[in-house]
Amino acid sequence: MKPAPFEYQAPATLREAVDLLASDPEAMVIAGGQSLMPLLALRLATPSLLIDLRRVPGLDAIAIDDSGIRLGARVRWRDIEDDRRLETAHPLLRETIAQVAHYQIRNRGTVGGSLAHADPAAELPGIAVTCDAELTLVGVAGTRMVRAGDFFTGPLTTVRQHDEIITELHLPFWPSGRRWAFREFAQRRGDFSLAGIALFYGEDQEGRVANAHVGVIGACDRPQRLMEVEALLNGRFIDEGLIREAAETSARTVDPPEDLHVPAAYRRALVATLIERGLRSAAQHRSA
Amino acid sequence: MIGTNRYIGSPVERIEDLRFLRGRGEFVGDLKSQGMLHAAILRSPIAHGRIRGLDSAAARAIPGVRDVIAAAEIGAVPTIPLRLLPLPGTERFLQPVIATGRLRYVGEPIAVVLADSAALAEDGVGALILDLEELPPVADRRASGRHEILLFEESGTNLAMTFTGVLGDAEAAFRDAPYVRRECFEVQRHTALPMEPRGLLAEWDSTQQRMTVLGAAKVPFFNRDTLAAMLGLAPASVDLIENDVGGGFGARGEFYPEDFLIPFAARHVGRPVRWLEDRREHLTAMNHARQADCEVEIACRRDGTILGMRGEIFVDLGAYVRTNGLIQPRTLAQCFSGPYRVPNLHMVVRALLTNKTPSGTYRGPGRYEASFFCERLIELAAVDLGLDSAEMRRRNLIGAAEMPYKLARLEPGGAAVDTECDSGDYGEVLERCLAEFAWEEKRTLQGRLIDGRYHGIAVACFIEGAGAGPKEAARLELEPDGTVAVYVGSAAVGQGLETVMAQVASDTLGMPIDLVRVFHGSTPYLNEGYGAFASRSTVLGGSAVYEGAKSLLEKIRGAAAARLGGPPDDIELVDGRARTRDGRSLSFADLAADGLRVDAMFQNNNKLTYTYGSAVAHVAVDLGTGQVEVLDFLVVEDVGRIVNPLTLHGQAIGGVVQGLGGAFMENLVYDANGQLLTGTLADYLIPTASDFPRIRAIALENHPSPSNPLGVKGAGEGPIIPVGGLMANAVGNALASFGAMPNQLPLSPARVWRMGAEAPMENLGKNARAEPVSDAAGPGRSQIRR
Numbered sequence A: 001m002k003p004a005p006f007e008y009q010a011p012a013t014l015r016e017a018v019d020l021l022a023s024d025p026e027a028m029v030i031a032g033g034q035s036l037m038p039l040l041a042l043r044l045a046t047p048s049l050l051i052d053l054r055r056v057p058g059l060d061a062i063a064i065d066d067s068g069i070r071l072g073a074r075v076r077w078r079d080i081e082d083d084r085r086l087e088t089a090h091p092l093l094r095e096t097i098a099q100v101a102h103y104q105i106r107n108r109g110t111v112g113g114s115l116a117h118a119d120p121a122a123e124l125p126g127i128a129v130t131c132d133a134e135l136t137l138v139g140v141a142g143t144r145m146v147r148a149g150d151f152f153t154g155p156l157t158t159v160r161q162h163d164e165i166i167t168e169l170h171l172p173f174w175p176s177g178r179r180w181a182f183r184e185f186a187q188r189r190g191d192f193s194l195a196g197i198a199l200f201y202g203e204d205q206e207g208r209v210a211n212a213h214v215g216v217i218g219a220c221d222r223p224q225r226l227m228e229v230e231a232l233l234n235g236r237f238i239d240e241g242l243i244r245e246a247a248e249t250s251a252r253t254v255d256p257p258e259d260l261h262v263p264a265a266y267r268r269a270l271v272a273t274l275i276e277r278g279l280r281s282a283a284q285h286r287s288a
Numbered sequence B: 001m002i003g004t005n006r007y008i009g010s011p012v013e014r015i016e017d018l019r020f021l022r023g024r025g026e027f028v029g030d031l032k033s034q035g036m037l038h039a040a041i042l043r044s045p046i047a048h049g050r051i052r053g054l055d056s057a058a059a060r061a062i063p064g065v066r067d068v069i070a071a072a073e074i075g076a077v078p079t080i081p082l083r084l085l086p087l088p089g090t091e092r093f094l095q096p097v098i099a100t101g102r103l104r105y106v107g108e109p110i111a112v113v114l115a116d117s118a119a120l121a122e123d124g125v126g127a128l129i130l131d132l133e134e135l136p137p138v139a140d141r142r143a144s145g146r147h148e149i150l151l152f153e154e155s156g157t158n159l160a161m162t163f164t165g166v167l168g169d170a171e172a173a174f175r176d177a178p179y180v181r182r183e184c185f186e187v188q189r190h191t192a193l194p195m196e197p198r199g200l201l202a203e204w205d206s207t208q209q210r211m212t213v214l215g216a217a218k219v220p221f222f223n224r225d226t227l228a229a230m231l232g233l234a235p236a237s238v239d240l241i242e243n244d245v246g247g248g249f250g251a252r253g254e255f256y257p258e259d260f261l262i263p264f265a266a267r268h269v270g271r272p273v274r275w276l277e278d279r280r281e282h283l284t285a286m287n288h289a290r291q292a293d294c295e296v297e298i299a300c301r302r303d304g305t306i307l308g309m310r311g312e313i314f315v316d317l318g319a320y321v322r323t324n325g326l327i328q329p330r331t332l333a334q335c336f337s338g339p340y341r342v343p344n345l346h347m348v349v350r351a352l353l354t355n356k357t358p359s360g361t362y363r364g365p366g367r368y369e370a371s372f373f374c375e376r377l378i379e380l381a382a383v384d385l386g387l388d389s390a391e392m393r394r395r396n397l398i399g400a401a402e403m404p405y406k407l408a409r410l411e412p413g414g415a416a417v418d419t420e421c422d423s424g425d426y427g428e429v430l431e432r433c434l435a436e437f438a439w440e441e442k443r444t445l446q447g448r449l450i451d452g453r454y455h456g457i458a459v460a461c462f463i464e465g466a467g468a469g470p471k472e473a474a475r476l477e478l479e480p481d482g483t484v485a486v487y488v489g490s491a492a493v494g495q496g497l498e499t500v501m502a503q504v505a506s507d508t509l510g511m512p513i514d515l516v517r518v519f520h521g522s523t524p525y526l527n528e529g530y531g532a533f534a535s536r537s538t539v540l541g542g543s544a545v546y547e548g549a550k551s552l553l554e555k556i557r558g559a560a561a562a563r564l565g566g567p568p569d570d571i572e573l574v575d576g577r578a579r580t581r582d583g584r585s586l587s588f589a590d591l592a593a594d595g596l597r598v599d600a601m602f603q604n605n606n607k608l609t610y611t612y613g614s615a616v617a618h619v620a621v622d623l624g625t626g627q628v629e630v631l632d633f634l635v636v637e638d639v640g641r642i643v644n645p646l647t648l649h650g651q652a653i654g655g656v657v658q659g660l661g662g663a664f665m666e667n668l669v670y671d672a673n674g675q676l677l678t679g680t681l682a683d684y685l686i687p688t689a690s691d692f693p694r695i696r697a698i699a700l701e702n703h704p705s706p707s708n709p710l711g712v713k714g715a716g717e718g719p720i721i722p723v724g725g726l727m728a729n730a731v732g733n734a735l736a737s738f739g740a741m742p743n744q745l746p747l748s749p750a751r752v753w754r755m756g757a758e759a760p761m762e763n764l765g766k767n768a769r770a771e772p773v774s775d776a777a778g779p780g781r782s783q784i785r786r
């Protein structure tokens, strides 16, 4: 489990990093290394050149304003956990990120790395899709923005071009008073979950659900919103009947892979359980 | 004890830990040697096939790659002998140290690349070009049993060995029994997974024609002799050195192909060679364990008295019979009934070859599996007969008055391999365990739904046959600095051997423990040694040290008496000084000049010690996720005599956690092509420190072993043994209203979820009591004759 030989560079500017990446089709970016290093060690990835983003300025900030939250690509999980402003600015994000992996991994794993790696069970991509976030990508041809819902195309695959570097994730403004929940299940704490759900909604004057967003991770080949469930919830009062209905709809609409650990039927049922538990807890708590 | 010390029985902190906590442990990965090359091994990528060709030109061309060794370079390729149970017929199925044409499992060594760094050696492995012919694999024991595709054509069979365990007349017992039940159960393939994978550093001294191998573990002396024979050297020309070892659990330290290949490579190139196994190769190269399934039956009286057990068990042995590969099937046949009085038993165990990694012993080999099968049967019978789980066991435990109690007669083997439970009051420990747990109160939780989770409790009893003989060696020497050097043939695999041996020696000699230094495992220390397996080190090594210390004590007294005058009997040893009645004394340092040393050999005539105990657990099952939470787990065992309550407690808790890994998580999954799908620790789940926080263990010393002077019983494996059966029964009881049948391990989330999801609605709320059926009870059926 020793990586195959590779060159290493840590450029000082984003421009340089992009140019290096563009110059070598076998080059790869490295950020926290928490997904890439195991792939290197197992020789499942054998890049010719590693381009380390650690010296590139301006990628490590968490900016909060009226338009929402901007997470630099090199923001680490623990930076999100440590940022008390996020308790109100984005409680769903903060709570979810606290469930990523283990302490040691949260100390190094980054926003950009997680988005680029695109594990179908990863938490941040799930939040990005559920919240309609937008990614900023910088390549030789310039800068472009991609909606999270369009970014992920399958397990470990995205629309990112080889020469593009993710610089930022923009999460839309989180109004106060939202109801929300994040639920996931893994057999051991810290493992990638077998499935997870994130949801939030507002309420109209009478207390009916408005603007419901419901997303799943781990239960499809990429993070997804469950539009049918959202449509079912919007305009209705949350009660046990609706919760059951939403749970059943969610189980029907996800398309889980069969894998080594669990059959697809289990994952469907698990999503239903998590939706049910998530909706129940959301109905009881409201964010400040 | 003889002296005034009281180290034995006290929670002496581990002497080893000071070194480990300061980062001064010395594991193989810490060792380097001048001019050392690094080895990496090309392993078979296919489960079954033939090597048509191996092209090493590209690998050899890599700068820094120094050599490539395959079967051709070795010449006559030796096979690895069996260390235990070398029964006739097994010689047909031994593993060659390197593939000689035929490939029989993914991970089988094909070639060794030597290079200036481990990374370069891996580059070399990557550049080797293999030409393979694939053969259809024997993917499981069912395919194996059809004998259509054979792993060894010459033998004409895939059946490596059949063991039969017999007591009484099972046929008659079943014919007349008022109640019988038959079931199928299955334990999955899993593995010991020590924290530190294997590693070896071999050094060849060409002028002296001597081989030194560092990284030995468990059985260095046996491995020394084996290696010497393979290399054509005298045993005295080969030294195996034991360094710190990060866990063994039965798997590490056996003689594997690499134990030949690395020393051979060092001699071949005339330079030291180090190989450090990585976790990925560990998972296919190291012994697997436990895979067995069965169809077994129980016969009882209506009051729950067990009349008999019988059935057939199949072990999926993997591709070869390895050094200790027959221990698991043997134990399944001989010890199926555990601590229970089963007067009539007939258990046939067939060990079948498949194209998978070969298997070997893993903590509680065969016993964990047997306990799962047996405890499930007993639980189902209790349910059918309307008896409380504890009462059912109470009625069937071997009684104190029945000691010593003979277990089943084994074939092949016969009287020569008979074994008997040595001493104890099994019922007493069961009652203690039940009382401590408040069984009667907790029974009301059985099957109840509380806050969305179903609660279940269960109880299981176990015996741990341990302290396998025949003997162990020790030497004690009084050193010029007044310390005592203790050399023992036992091996340290992380269990705290130094501490325990120092406790025994210092109590016996009446000297402070920090003046005792313990040396173990490495072959230069002693002429012979037997190592660490079957929880034997404290039993045999400890007894050897005790006997040696007693002899040394006599020598010291004699020497002191000669110098100080008076009879030796009047000399007392206190605090490292020899003292006369009238208070004149000599220090041990003064006496060392007399060259005081003793050799000791402790023999136990192959009498095993039997630690026994009971365990209870309380679980909560979330059917929404399939997750089982262990709310309480208590194990109570009688180990005869406690040398060190701290290290013993560690064994108990660690054993339980490891057993819970097997019960809930660990699973080596193969596909139909014989490819291992769980090739990293991301997929092969093991329990971590935070997964099972609520485990309690109580150790008792009620009934010392009659077969050694310390009265100790082997105690490294007991608490793992009942875990699988206990968890299955607790989950089964929690989900009784669903008719749940947890008959397969592991109890993974998907499997547990399915027990709820698939329950027919009409079963809800109804106790799954078996109804009388036709005369012949098929699998899953019970039969109560009225």
Ligand SMILES: Cc1cc2nc3c(=O)[nH]c(=O)nc-3n(C[C@H](O)[C@H](O)[C@H](O)COP(=O)(O)OP(=O)(O)OC[C@H]3O[C@@H](n4cnc5c(N)ncnc54)[C@H](O)[C@@H]3O)c2cc1C
Residues within 6 Å of the ligand: A028, A029, A030, A031, A032, A033, A034, A035, A036, A037, A053, A073, A099, A100, A101, A102, A105, A108, A109, A110, A111, A112, A113, A114, A116, A117, A121, A122, A123, A124, A164, A165, A166, A167, A190, A191, A192, A193
């Ligand atoms: C034991 C373990 C458990 C884990 N559990 C979880 C979990 O439960 N949930 C979870 O979400 N994650 C989990 N992870 C993964 C972890 O969160 C990773 O840190 C994260 O997915 C990747 O971030 P990184 O900074 O380490 O990326 P790296 O490993 O450095 O890179 C990952 C990939 O992203 C690319 N990349 C990195 N940065 C950029 C960028 N700015 N632009 C373009 N490409 C880029 C790299 O080229 C590489 O392909 C776990 C990891 C481990 C080892």
